[in-house]
Amino acid sequence: MSLQLHNTLHGKKEVFEPLNPSRVTMYVCGPTVYNYIHIGNARPAVVFDVLNRVLKQHYPNVIYARNITDIDDKIIAAAQENSEDIAVLAKRFSDAYHDDLKALYNEEPTLEPLATDNIDEMISMIESLIERGHAYEAEGHVLFHIPSNDNYGALSKRSLDDMIAGARVEVAPYKKHPADFIMWKPSDDNVPGWDSPWGRGRPGWHIECSAMIRKHLGGTIDIHGGGQDLTFPHHENELAQGSCCADNEQYARYWVHNGYITIDEEKMSKSIGNVRQVHALLKDHDGEVLRLALLSTHYRSPLNWSEDLIVQARNRLDSIYQALRSCDHEAADITAIDAKVQDALEDDLNTPLAISALHECARQLNKSTDLKEKTELKAKIINSGYLLGLLQRDADVYFKGSSPDNGLDETTINNLLAERDAAKLAKNYARADEIRNELTAANIELEDTKDGTRWRYAS
Ligand SMILES: [Zn+2]
Numbered sequence: 001m002s003l004q005l006h007n008t009l010h011g012k013k014e015v016f017e018p019l020n021p022s023r024v025t026m027y028v029c030g031p032t033v034y035n036y037i038h039i040g041n042a043r044p045a046v047v048f049d050v051l052n053r054v055l056k057q058h059y060p061n062v063i064y065a066r067n068i069t070d071i072d073d074k075i076i077a078a079a080q081e082n083s084e085d086i087a088v089l090a091k092r093f094s095d096a097y098h099d100d101l102k103a104l105y106n107e108e109p110t111l112e113p114l115a116t117d118n119i120d121e122m123i124s125m126i127e128s129l130i131e132r133g134h135a136y137e138a139e140g141h142v143l144f145h146i147p148s149n150d151n152y153g154a155l156s157k158r159s160l161d162d163m164i165a166g167a168r169v170e171v172a173p174y175k176k177h178p179a180d181f182i183m184w185k186p187s188d189d190n191v192p193g194w195d196s197p198w199g200r201g202r203p204g205w206h207i208e209c210s211a212m213i214r215k216h217l218g219g220t221i222d223i224h225g226g227g228q229d230l231t232f233p234h235h236e237n238e239l240a241q242g243s244c245c246a247d248n249e250q251y252a253r254y255w256v257h258n259g260y261i262t263i264d265e266e267k268m269s270k271s272i273g274n275v276r277q278v279h280a281l282l283k284d285h286d287g288e289v290l291r292l293a294l295l296s297t298h299y300r301s302p303l304n305w306s307e308d309l310i311v312q313a314r315n316r317l318d319s320i321y322q323a324l325r326s327c328d329h330e331a332a333d334i335t336a337i338d339a340k341v342q343d344a345l346e347d348d349l350n351t352p353l354a355i356s357a358l359h360e361c362a363r364q365l366n367k368s369t370d371l372k373e374k375t376e377l378k379a380k381i382i383n384s385g386y387l388l389g390l391l392q393r394d395a396d397v398y399f400k401g402s403s404p405d406n407g408l409d410e411t412t413i414n415n416l417l418a419e420r421d422a423a424k425l426a427k428n429y430a431r432a433d434e435i436r437n438e439l440t441a442a443n444i445e446l447e448d449t450k451d452g453t454r455w456r457y458a459s
Contacts (some may be wrong), residue, residue, distance in 0.1 A: 003058060003346045005051075005223070006300060008231060008255040008306035009155055013348050018222045019253060019351050024059045026052065026223040027252075029230055030112070032069040032205075033093035037100055037278045039294070039305055040227070040261040046291055046389070047258045047299040047349065048225045049106040053387050054345050057337075065111040067092050067212050070200055072115075076191050086192060100278040103287040104294075105389045113212045115203070119194045121205045121211040125245050126183050134244040140186035140199050144242040146179045149240045155255060156232035181237050183207040206237035213242065213251075224252035228259055228300075258299045264306050276305060286401065289314045292390060295351040316359060317390070317398075323362035325395035326377060328451070329371065331379035341384035351388060358384055358391070399456035403421055408442045417446075417453050 003016040018024045026322045028048045031037055048064070055062045068189035069075075070090040081088040084441065126142050129135040134148045146152050146160070153159060163179040182204040187193030193200040195424040203211075213221055235255065242251035263274040297303040306314055340357035344350040358381060365377040385391030393401070400410055408416075416435050437444060445458045 003225045004348050005254050005256055006348050007253075008257050011157075013344055014254070016222075016254060018059065019220055022060055022061055024055055024062045024223075025217040025221040026055065026062065026064045026225065027221050028064070028109075028224075029209055029226040030066040030068050031094075031097050031235065032072045033090045033097060034072055034075040035070065035093060035098055036279050038268065039276045039278060039281065039290075042100065042104060042278050042290075043261055043294055043299075043303065044227050045101050045106055046104055046294045048256075048387055050295065050345070050351065050387065051223070051225070051256070051349060052107065052109070052229055054349070057387065059363075063111065063217060065212070065216050066109040067209060068097075068112060068114050069205060069208060070094065070114050071117050072170060072193060073206060096279060100282065102276070103282050104291045105184065105288055105392070107389070113216055115208040115212070116192075118208070118212050118215060119203065121215040122185075122207045123194075123196050125211045125214065125241065126207060127197065128245045129183070129241060132244060134240075136176065137198050137288070138176075140201060141172075141174060141182055142184040143175060143180040143182055144237065144240055146177050146181075146227075146240070151243065152240050155199055155239050156236045158232060158236070171249040181206065181233065183241070206234055207241060208252075209234075210241040211239045213238075214245070219246060220250045221252050223254045223256055225256045226258075228257040231255075259302045261303050261305050263304075263455065265304055268305075279292065285310055286314070286317075286398075288390060288393070288398070289317055291387060292317050292355065295388060295390075296355060297323075298334065298352055298404060299349055316355065320358055320362040320381065320391060321395040321398045323365045324381060324391070325399070325454070327365055327374050327378050329375050329378070331382055332372070332375040334376060334379050335382055335383060336376070337387065338380045338384045341387065341413055345387055354384070354388060355390075357453050358388075396454075399454075408439075408444065413439065413444060413455055417455065421453070 004013050005016050006013045026048070028044060031041055033447075045066075048066075052062060052064045070087075075086055075090055079089045082089065126135060129144065130137065130142065135142055135144050146163070153163070160179065160324065184196060184198055184201050184203055186199055186201045191202070193202055224235065237249050243249050261268060263276060266272060266274060268275055278290075289310060290313070293305070294303070294310050296309065296313060338357055338361055340360070341354045344353035344357060347353075361377055361381045361384070365374060365381065366379060368374045382391055416439060420432050420435040423429070423435065437448060439455070443458045445456050447454045
């Protein structure tokens, strides 16, 4: 089976055929670093991390770029509010972003360009758009002129009338068309700015991505990804800039968008007070559990985030790790992937089906009595889990790693277990029971096996 992806541009699933199989390119819009990321921002990072793993399995050279927007009016406003330097604030939140993504078991992208490192490319792209009659300067601003591009609206399937209706509120007087969008704007002395042919100013958000793609990946990329909320206007505008700055330029071959996240069936919003920041979730939950929760729904479907979802994810991960832990033998030295996991992922990244297939492998592992079969199943679970970014830890580390705050530490637990073993040997069952009760009260679950007692932090 070959990889199929849903392409927003054509509104259907298509077989993925890269322009150049020896250099596959993917660009995903990264964060604007003015705050901690919430679980909705983490979803594309995890989804495209899985896609990157699947692509790398098929192609030897995958270049995955995910940008950091480190200049934006939201960053300027947040820095002013804190009386903090803009660059310091942007660095602080981009570090936090990296920490959060690492804790969710994401691999690093191949490239992570910063907007402020690519201003020259943005300026030269804007210049060529002006030259080609797609953009104009007005009062220190440079705007993209939408009627100059016949294909505008092709990605988001919007007509010019819809866009005029959407833009009716407060149309700036210097706009030739109400839907024209800003690529460059003037900066006064209080905000960061760069010299340009149009005076000191700074880029708009859309031009950042188009220019970074052109510089780092080339004229046409294979996959452009991001959240569904970016389709309009951000991606539509990126497409307009990228396809109009050179002759016959195809900007991106496959546009892949992930769906929204709701919180307990409600829209996530500051005003409702239900924003779930990743760094806060990680204080209470294991990152791998959160990752499985994010992948438990197909990426294009809306995902409803709730405590129940996290509990279900933890139970599923527990049961697979439990199967791995109960097989005392090393995994076989094979690279095979479970065929059902592979097929599910190649069918437009059907992660819920892939997770069910992993679960099925774990059930077989629990049932099997054949040593060769067991070690092969164990290897298949681990190899297939890698494609999802799951199950790469030692099962013991997984069970012991998710210590709740104020819980007993590992050394204390091991000392108590040693004392319990000694008590049992001395036939002091009262003391042995007392220790078990003490551990149960501290939320530690014990499992007595022929090889000794195993323990884990209970959910
Ligand atoms: Zn972008």
